[in-house]
Amino acid sequence: MTHGTRSGGPAAQPRHAVVAGGGLAGVTTALALADAGVRVTLLEGRPRLGGLAFSFRRGDLTVDNGQHVYLRCCTAYRWFLDRIEGAALAPLQDRLDVPVLDLARPEGRRLGRLRRDALPVPLHLGRSLAAYPHLSLADRARVGRAALALQKLDLADPALDTQDFGSWLAAHGQSARAIEALWDLVGVATLNAVAGDASLALAAMVFKTGLLSDPGAADIGWARVPLGELHDRLARKALDSAGVRTELRTRVTSVSPDGDGQWTVEVPGETLRADAVVLAVPQREAHDLLPAGALDAPERLLEIGTAPILNVHVVYDRKVLGRPFFTALGSPVQWVFDRTEASGLREGQYLAVSQSAAQGEIDAPVAVLRERYLPELERLLPPARGATVRDFFVTRERTATFAPTPGVGPLRPGARTKASGLYLAGAWTATGWPATMESAVRSGVSAADAVLGALGRPRPQALFEFEEAA
DSSP states (O other): OOSSOOSSOGGGOOOEEEEEOOSHHHHHHHHHHHHTTOEEEEEOSSSSSSTTSOEEEETTEEEESSOOEEETTOHHHHHHHHHTTOGGGSOBOSSOEEEEEETTSOTTSOEEEEEOOSSOTTGGGHHHHHTOTTSOHHHHHHHHHHHHHHHTOOTTOGGGGGSBHHHHHHHTTOOHHHIIIIIHHHHHHHHSSOGGGSBHHHHHHHHHHHHSSOTTTTOEEEOSSOHHIIIIIIHHHHHHHTTOEEESSOOOOEEEEOSSSOEEEEETTEEEEESEEEEOSOHHHHHHHOOTTSSSOTTHHHHSOEEEEEEEEEEESSOOOOSSEEEEESSSOOEEEEOHHHHTOOSSEEEEEEEESOTTTTTOOHHHHHHHHHHHHHHHOGGGGGOOEEEEEEEEEEEEEEOOOTTOGGGSOOSBOSSTTEEEOSTTSSSSSOSSHHHHHHHHHHHHHHHHHHHTOOOOGGGGHHHHHO
């Protein structure tokens, strides 16, 4: 395959960009630049694309390292799925519907649901909240008032980032029960932090965009195939079709300006020259690669904390869960997804238990986690009580996301650096979103936009259609 070579001699050679990092941010950047006619080399240190949203083999199963979901309001990630021709493999719910099981209630009365109606905001959630059995009548009324107050917050106000969401909720009449049974139910999964540890700015962005912008904004989508099918195989196919040179198992060791407006990128065994370089790698790796003067205070990147996510995987000899997923109250269990079909399991059922903000458990031995979670699943799912556990294993991402703590906003840099031709991408950059797949794709679009502007290239119209939809 030729990579961006065109007839007409050296003068007609397209400009060259090197993208370091093959996660969603890097793949997005590479596709966007290639679609605009830039010659792109994508370098990834791992043997696969997809960053922290990937799959691996365990015996006959294909296992995702963690359960990832997105919402209808995630217009950039939806653009990405369309671009790699994977949207049909990760469909959205027709209408938001979240089963919530509360272990504190008697069996047979444990199920509540959070779902929307086809009514304008905020009435679309009114009937669901009015009937939500896990909150008292008084709590339900106060939730409505807090939602209206949240809707009035100005997301551009920097003061929001200095406050924590938990204190704001308490100041707006939210009880500990309301925070547990509603606000943290959504917030922990999207922010990877409990309300008291989360920046009000990021929490307000999540709730205003997801629940208070459009009736369908919070409809949930997730991959019905292994994530590697989307973020590795289909992404690689799209990159190849776009003419991107993709090198796996190739980690960038240094990035330096040449003084003539170009950049030198060193990898083991090769030196690349580029008109633009995008560092689409974790913040600490970006810090180590940045040349002097590229950021005013590069040490701020090291001040961006990280937060873990733990996933517990259980394979039963029979079906124990009759719905695609549920979330739980009164239990250590957070969200449980049925991954049977996606994993290729032919008999029994495979459940993935996704545990965000898992600081207290991320290093717990597998035996301890087994003793904790199997009884909990039996309490939540009566059919599991007579089932045999065929496999139990754990996946851990100790630095799954950046920590969305108050004060994190000023630490997140934009796409442009002070070094001409050097750009940053990653969910941790200043996208306005918490560390989600949406944030990663948005950062890639921002980086590509900055590169194209500097190279004098027009933006591909299709790339920015999601902005119009947002």
